Each structure stands twice: as C-alpha cells, then as structure tokens.
Amino acid sequence: MRILIGIRLKSMFFQIKKSFGGKKKGMAALIVLLLGFIFCAIEASLFGSWYMMSVYLETDFSWLYFALAGLIAFAFGIIGTVFMTQNQMYQAKDNELLLAMPLKPSAIIGSRILVLYLLTFFFAVLIMIPAALVYFLKFGFSGEKAAVFFLVTVLVSMLAQAVTCLLGWLLHFLLAGFRHKAVVAAVFMAAVMILYFVAVNKIEELMLLLVTNGGKIASAIQTFAWPFYALGNACLGDWTKFLLFAVISLAVFGTVLFILSMTFVKAMLAGGKTKQSVKRKRDEKVRFAEGAVCRKESKRFFSSTAYLVNMGMGLFMTLAFAVGGVVMRERITELVQEMFSGGGNRILPVLFSGIMGILAAMTPISAPSVSLEGKQLWILRSMPIRGAQVLKGKLRFHCIATVPVAAVSVLTLGFAYGCGIAETILSAVSAVLMFTLCGSLGLVLNLCFPRFDWMNEATPCKQSLSVMFAMFGMFLFSIVYIMLGFAGNKALGFENGVWVLLLMTLLLAGINVLSYLLLIKWGGKKFERL
Numbered sequence: 001m002r003i004l005i006g007i008r009l010k011s012m013f014f015q016i017k018k019s020f021g022g023k024k025k026g027m028a029a030l031i032v033l034l035l036g037f038i039f040c041a042i043e044a045s046l047f048g049s050w051y052m053m054s055v056y057l058e059t060d061f062s063w064l065y066f067a068l069a070g071l072i073a074f075a076f077g078i079i080g081t082v083f084m085t086q087n088q089m090y091q092a093k094d095n096e097l098l099l100a101m102p103l104k105p106s107a108i109i110g111s112r113i114l115v116l117y118l119l120t121f122f123f124a125v126l127i128m129i130p131a132a133l134v135y136f137l138k139f140g141f142s143g144e145k146a147a148v149f150f151l152v153t154v155l156v157s158m159l160a161q162a163v164t165c166l167l168g169w170l171l172h173f174l175l176a177g178f179r180h181k182a183v184v185a186a187v188f189m190a191a192v193m194i195l196y197f198v199a200v201n202k203i204e205e206l207m208l209l210l211v212t213n214g215g216k217i218a219s220a221i222q223t224f225a226w227p228f229y230a231l232g233n234a235c236l237g238d239w240t241k242f243l244l245f246a247v248i249s250l251a252v253f254g255t256v257l258f259i260l261s262m263t264f265v266k267a268m269l270a271g272g273k274t275k276q277s278v279k280r281k282r283d284e285k286v287r288f289a290e291g292a293v294c295r296k297e298s299k300r301f302f303s304s305t306a307y308l309v310n311m312g313m314g315l316f317m318t319l320a321f322a323v324g325g326v327v328m329r330e331r332i333t334e335l336v337q338e339m340f341s342g343g344g345n346r347i348l349p350v351l352f353s354g355i356m357g358i359l360a361a362m363t364p365i366s367a368p369s370v371s372l373e374g375k376q377l378w379i380l381r382s383m384p385i386r387g388a389q390v391l392k393g394k395l396r397f398h399c400i401a402t403v404p405v406a407a408v409s410v411l412t413l414g415f416a417y418g419c420g421i422a423e424t425i426l427s428a429v430s431a432v433l434m435f436t437l438c439g440s441l442g443l444v445l446n447l448c449f450p451r452f453d454w455m456n457e458a459t460p461c462k463q464s465l466s467v468m469f470a471m472f473g474m475f476l477f478s479i480v481y482i483m484l485g486f487a488g489n490k491a492l493g494f495e496n497g498v499w500v501l502l503l504m505t506l507l508l509a510g511i512n513v514l515s516y517l518l519l520i521k522w523g524g525k526k527f528e529r530l
C-alpha cells in the first residue's frame with residue numbers, strides 16, 4: 001500500500017505540474033496568480049458571512065458557531081468530490097492491471113482514498129479558515145485553539161470523505177444498471193447544480209434565518225446531528241466531546257473503508273454488466289471520414305460520465321437560461337428598460353447572443369477531445385484519414401451537440417420578449433457562431449496543449465490548459481462582444497440596433513472563418529505530428 005500511495009501522490013504532483021505549464025515558468029506564474037486571486041476572493045466572501053454568524057459567540061449557543069462551520073465544511077467536502085470519488089475509485093484505467101497483481105483490494109482502495117482525502121481536506125479548509133480568523137479577531141490568537149481547529153478540520157474531512165466514498169459506491173452500483181450511465185449522471189449533476197444556484201440565490205435569506213433562529217437550529221443539531229454538537233463544544237475546549245467526535249469520525253471512516261475493500265472486486269464486475277445492444281445494420285454502413293469521427297465522438301461523449309458532466313453541463317444551463325428568461329420576462333424587461341431608458345428591446349438581442357457566448361465558454365466539448373484519445377491516438381494516426389478530416393469530425397460533433405440548443409434558446413427568448421424578427425434571427429445566428437467559435441478554438445488550444453498521460457478521463461476535462469484557456473478566452477470574448485454592442489447602440493441610437501447587430505454578426509462570422517482556417521490548415525498538420 002505504501003508503494004501505491006507513493007505512485008498516486010507522484011502522479012498527482014506530476015499532473016499539477018503539467019497543469020501549471022510544465023517548464024514554462026511564466027505560464028505557471030500566471031496560473032498561480034489567477035488561482036490565488038480566486039482563492040482570496042472566496043475567502044473574503046466567506047469571512048464576511050462568518051463575521052455575521054459570529055453573533056453566536058456572544059450567546060449561550062457559542063458552540064453553534066463551530067458546529068455550523070463543521071456542517072458547512074462537511075457539506076462542501078461531499079459536494080466537491082462525490083463524482084470524482086466515483087470516477088477515481090471505479091473508472092481509473094489501471095484498476096484491472098492492479099487487480100491482476102497480488103495486491104489486496106484494501107491497498108488499492110486506500111491509495112485512491114488518500115488522494116481524494118487531500119481534496120476533501122482542501123474544501124474543508126476553505127470553510128474553516130475564515131471561521132477561525134473571525135474567532136481569533138474577536139478573542140485573540142491561541143496556539144491551543146489553532147491546534148484544535150486543525151485537528152477538527154482533519155476529522156471533519158475524514159467524516160466527509162467516508163460519506164463521499166459511500167455515495168460514490170452507491171452511485172457506481174446505481175449506474176451499473178443503466179446503459180447510458182453518463183446521461184444519468186449528467187441529469188443528477190444538473191439537479192445538484194440547480195439546487196446549488198437556488199441556495200446561492202437565497203444565501204442572504206439563509207444567513208438571516210441562521211442568525212435569527214439560533215435556538216431552533218441548536219436544538220435540531222443536538223437531536224439529529226449530535227457529532228457536530230460535540231464538534232462545536234470541542235472547539236471551545238471540551239476535550240471529552242473532542243474525543244467522542246474523533247472516535248465517531250474514525251469509526252465511520254474505518255467502517256466505510258472496510259465495506260469498500262470487501263466489495264471492490266464485486267463493484268468492478270458490476271460496472272461491466274451493462275447489457276450490450278444488438279448490432280444493427282446501420283453500424284455496417286459506409287460513412288465518410290468526418291462522419292465516422294463524429295459518430296465516434298458522439299459515443300464517447302454520451303458514454304463517459306466525466307466528459308458529459310464536465311463539458312456538457314453548459315447545455316443544461318443554456319436551456320435553463322431560456323426557461324428562466326421566459327418565466328422572469330416581466331422583471332427582466334423592467335430592469336433593462338430602466339437601464340437603457342426605452343431602448344431595452346433593441347439591446348436585448350445583443351445581450352442574448354453575448355450571454356450565449358458565456359454559456360458556450362461553459363460548454364467546451366471540443367477542448368479536451370484530442371487529449372481524450374490518450375494512448376489510442378495511434379488508431380486514428382494509422383488510418384487513411386488526414387488530420388484535417390479528424391478535426392472536422394470532432395468540430396462537427398461539437399456543433400451538432402451545441403448549435404441546436406443555442407439557436408432554439410435564443411429564438412424562444414427573442415419572440416418571448418417581442419424583439420423584431422430581424423434582430424431575433426441575427427441574435428440566433430450570433431449565438432450559433434459563438435458556439436462554433438468555441439468548438440474551433442477549443443480544438444486549436446488542445447493541439448497546442450495536449451495531454452495524453454491521464455489516468456482518468458476527468459483529468460483532461462478538469463486539469464487541462466486547453467479547457468481553461470478555451471473557457472476564459474470565450475468568456476472574455478463574450479464580454480467584449482456585449483460591450484461593443486452596447487457602445488454601438490449608444491453611438492448610433494437604439495433605433496439602429498439591427499444594423500449594429502448585423503455588423504457584430506458579420507465580425508463574428510469573419511473571426512469564425514479565420515479560426516476554422518487555422519484549425520484546418522495548421523491544425524491538420526499539427527495533429528499528424530502528435
């Protein structure tokens with residue numbers, strides 16, 4: 001097990017190094033600065049929330065402050081790693097190789113869980129650090145308290161990891177009964193995201209509820225979540241409660257680890273019991289090269305949970321944006337009319353197509369598609385297919401998966417808000433061009449920053465420079481597009497909004513042509529040299 005843990009840690013640090021630009025120090029520094037800024041922004045926001053919650057520290061329910069910190073850290077750890085846990089434990093490429101070796105399942109599972117635990121610990125630290133800083137700000141720093149906070153964070157992370165592993169285990173057995181596992185997982189993830197955004201939208205109300213209903217919440221925690229009641233008292237110096245919380249956390253973690261070890265082989269076998277569909281005659285039809293590659297991409301996208309959940313979530317959000325826009329039509333119309341004093345209907349088409357660009361940034365399906373070939377890249381390279389044809393097939397699938405959703409969403413919004421026919425059609429065309437540009441840009445960036453050393457498909461989807469640059473590039477491009485549209489309407493007058501939108505659409509079409517030519521001319525040769 002010690003060797004397996006060492007291999008997993010070396011692999012993790014190597015992947016982090018690759019994600020940070022490898023030997024390119026400038027790129028690594030830029031990424032570090034970006035991540036540092038995001039981290040500080042999150043911590044600053046959480047610090048403000050915990051400062052509001054610190055009123056409990058001056059009441060008889062002072063333990064509730066730390067109990068809530070532990071509960072939120074526990075929840076963040078679960079939400080942040082549940083799908084990764086299922087992928088890392090049961091869908092890693094080296095599972096079969098390790099099972100063929102004289103290794104105990106407990107050693108394999110243990111090495112997986114340690115790496116996952118580090119990520120869960122990170123999510124817990126995000127919550128616990130600002131909570132501890134607020135406490136020290138009010139009562140002064142104490143080394144003993146700091147040590148207790150650290151140990152409590154370790155134990156909360158352990159408890160969260162145990163529950164996450166159990167959920168990943170149950171999710172694996174649940175998905176084993178479905179043919180299209182990735183689609184089921186994506187729907188589940190979409191539901192989680194909807195609940196998350198609803199919670200974020202109601203965060204002020206939730207915080208006010210927590211502040212004004214301390215007695216009821218304290219009673220509920222003591223009754224239904226006693227371990228966190230013990231955690232809260234442990235942070236205040238009750239060592240008996242600390243020992244009880246430690247025993248509970250270690251016992252739950254050990255029990256889950258034992259269950260996973262005993263059922264690992266059975267779980268791996270269950271993952272391969274999906275019913276195989278009968279081969280149909282259509283599989284034997286001769287297809288053009290681009291069509292064959294497109295169909296291969298389609299099969300991978302809808303069969304890979306990591307690929308569909310991470311790259312396809314933008315499709316759900318695009319549909320949600322259209323539905324939400326229709327439902328909140330009156331409120332949004334009033335807001336836009338107030339901002340633009342009567343020119344709202346003219347500016348809405350630009351806003352719709354610009355937001356579609358932001359949603360396109362969240363749907364970079366093509367960005368990891370070259371990297372996902374992995375060690376099977378030689379199959380495409382050995383076929384009588386030019387590199388440009390392979391890239392055309394990948395781009396075709398990206399467009400088939402995204403363009404219809406974007407076009408229907410914008411057309412629905414345009415007609416729902418009473419925009420002119422010309423503006424609505426031009427806005428839909430611009431939205432289509434946004435998603436198409438994301439596809440060609442993602443492929444170009446993936447050719448510049450390919451990753452074929454992954455152990456799990458989640459790695460090129462989550463820890464890839466091509467995906468990150470495609471997302472941030474499209475996001476910034478969309479913001480510039482919206483700003484230019486606003487400036488053009490203000491300069492020429494809102495009554496000439498259709499001409500502004502036409503110019504913006506033509507500009508966007510020209511950028512698409514240049515990106516496509518770069519992909520086919522340069523990208524085709526680059527792919528053949530990979």
